Amino acid sequence: MMGRITIMLGLCAGIAGCSEAETETETGADTCGxxxxxxxxxxxVEELGLTAGDxxxxxxxxxxxxxxxxxxxxxxETDSAGQILRVFCG
Known part of the structure; x- marks a missing residue:
């Protein structure tokens, strides 16, 4: 019985690891422009003329x-003066 539980936990960990790898690959794509x-x-940032939203x-x-x-x-992401530090998807 204990061996079956260990095997099941190992399989679950393996599946979780696969889904994390897929997410990292997807985040590398420029899906938001x-x-x-x-x-x-x-x-x-004001020079862009963009309005925050969804x-x-x-x-x-x-x-x-x-x-x-x-x-x-x-x-x-901006600094305290409103200068753009970073632009990213997510």
Whole structure:
């Protein structure tokens, strides 16, 4: 009985490992269009003329954000002066 439980736990761990690998591969893709904004890093976010919404988050320093991953959502991280630090999907 104990051997069966060990085997089942091992299989579950293996399946979980596979799903994590797939997620990492998918996150590497530019599914939200962030690549088009990489040239704006270091510039003021206001110059983009974008409005935050369901598919766009503009994040200031130390601003809390939800950890739900959405491949179609673009995130723009800014510093305290409003300069763009990073643009990424998620």
């Amino acid at each position: 962030a690549a088009a904004y990489q040239t704006h890093i270091g510039q003021p 598919k766009l988050r503009i994040l200031g320093p130390n601003q809390p954000m939800t950890m739900d991953f959405r491949m179609d959502r673009m995130n723009i």
